[in-house]
Amino acid sequence: MKKKLIVTHQLPRGPFSALKDDFEILWPDADAFGNEELLENLKDADAVVTVFGKSFKTKMINAAPRLKLIANYGAGVDNIDLDAANGEGIVVTNTPDAVTEPTAELAMGLMLNVARRISEFDRELRAGNITDWGVMSNLSSTLQGKTLGIVGMGAIGRALARRASAFGMNIIYHNRNRVSEETEEKLEARFTDLENLLRNADFVSLHVPLTPETDGMIGLSELKLMKTSAFLINTARGAVLNQTALIEVLKNKEIAGAGLDVYQNEPEVPAELLEMNNVVVSPHVGSATRETREIMSKQVVGIIDDFFQGMTGIPVVNPMVLSSGQYRFKQESSS
Template sequence: MNRRSCIFQNESRQKHRYHEHEQLKDNRKKGLKVMAKIFISGEIPEIGYELLSGHQFDVYRGETLITEEELIAGVRDVDALLCPLSTKVTRKVIESAPNLQIIANFGAGFDNIDIAAAKEKGIPVTNTPGVSTEATAELALGLMLAIMRRIPEGDLLCRTKGFNGWAPLFFLGRELTNKKLGIVGFGHIGQAVAKRAKAFGMDIYYTGRGKKSAAIEAQYDAQYLEFAELIRTCDVISVHSAFNKDTHHLFTKETFAAMKEDAFFLNLSRGPVVKEADLALALQAGDIAGAAIDVYEFEPKITEELKVLDNVVITPHIGNATVEARNEMAKLSVQNILRVLEHERALTPVY
């Protein structure tokens, strides 16, 4: 049996990588018309499949990320592609799908898709902005507490070395209260972080593409600073910016050297915003006090030096990994597909 025939067998959900949803089989038995062919390049919440009831769709269920070869085979004759943020939709993939009418990205970002190639082919690209704001902001505060109060480090100590009793100088961390929080990227997520940080008694500063309105600044009691001033003066830097040519490697050894030695750094935006090797060196040298990272420059690969440092907390890109957020992302992705297939404008087009 060749690789292609092995990949596309659909008889068993457990044994094979692709599975035709049971609802489609029921529809065929009932003689119902299958309206469109859709390929989903990674498993999504059940609500997404339910909304696609009546359409023909295959789901990639591999234990590893889908390869370009497998993706090309999957999209060859489909009308729509629903792809998680981890799926790389290259020009080669797009050009191999002559019937493709929409690429619906399951995620707020879309740097995994060759937008120029999609534009050339007239294929709409959509994403899922807004629905993951609260979950990501919650994680930001969780990571802030984790690194500043040394929570994972304390958990590990109790499990391995043992807790020998309370002492005045034992396991000291830093409080969030009265600290200056510098938010890089003051969009929906940045503002949601500010709302929560304000409740902890933090002073809010932000930087980005420009100064926000007086109303927004008043709402979060936030003050605009130029980037250089923000990283030089703030106690905590939390990154929530979009990823583009201007933010690629925004944080390098020079940036970390300009920060306060007792500052903490968080990145919940995109991995390539940070030059990861430089971050590891800054942490090793004591240029900054600590870091908490949820996204990685060469994701899913994580720089080995980060894994062994006590002053860094690393999480596996779980910013919006809540049941609530992922369900909303699934619904929005599918709604975009259905609207485009019905010749209506998508709800959240990228361009």
């Protein structure tokens, strides 16, 4: 008898054909399942593919008594109620590797864009508002020789450091745990505390996961430590940064600008940010390339297959469920 797999949103389907012999795969007719339709389908589901930024909370988990695996399509799992999954013995996985390079690429692009005023100039030229092409007109800021402060030196932070180094930037970083000396030497990066990083960086780029510890970690007091000539970049999660505080310091010209891909109440973007010429915005597209989406589908398919073949080497984000011996797959296999 085939197992039942629910894919909550439309994703590249090709890689999922590898599961067709073992799984009945249910796809939404539209971009995503409606809430009631999803709850109904979850009643006898063995596995579900969730999507980063799209809520999969307690009500959905409670509606799925047979669910053994939540395979999240994306690196961050703040969209999933991990406590509820743990309590029910459900294994949760993610796809961290695929998002690393494209997200670092976007962070670098946001830095270049806001510093060199690319989007601003594009808008103004199209509107016919730039008539002065003088040597000392339309000036912007260069990246070469500037200091980049990376908050969160995980895979994406390190990938950004490599790119920034190629632009001739100096790298400082803050991380919960200091990386190895070998990594620091390779990236030419120097470890420091958060306060020192904020005071000295010309660009601050956020790359931490959203956890209770990082929720709101960059607030008004932290932003006020930054140079008035500094730029803030956020491709992590919107809630890591106090959006109201950011708007305040931008209005008061206490920092020079911001490049944002994530927001506190997505898909809502505050009108104040949209009206500022020194803010570049994008709609949470850090990993949104055609190539990356295809790779992510392949990875999540591999994870599902490996899980039901014995869970060898898959990226489990709640390993305590495995160590407790109470996960549903084990119970079912042994019964």
